Amino acid sequence: MAHETIFLVQSYRPGKGTRLNPDTPIRCKSLESARRTAERMAPVKAGVVAFSTSGDAELGEYDDEPRIIFKLGRLPAQFAQE
DSSP: OOEEEEEEEEEEEEOSTTOEEEOOOEEESSHHHHHHHHHHHGGGSSEEEEEEEEEETTTTEEOSSOEEEEEEESOOHHHHTO
16 A cells, blocks of 8 residues: 655636636645645635645545645635635
């Protein structure tokens, strides 16, 4: 079992009405890299969240609950409640 932790930054842009449209997620090499990337993107996005998740890459199974590193702005419910 190849257990790994991945760091992702997900940004959102405004859609119709109150909708949010996700941008392509950015994979980062470290926690600090994910935080810096999210902080840099925050002023120009409707919302941005940096998070980590762990799991088995070979099976494609990852944690149900990501660990939030940074978040700012409007976000979908799965990220907004933390």
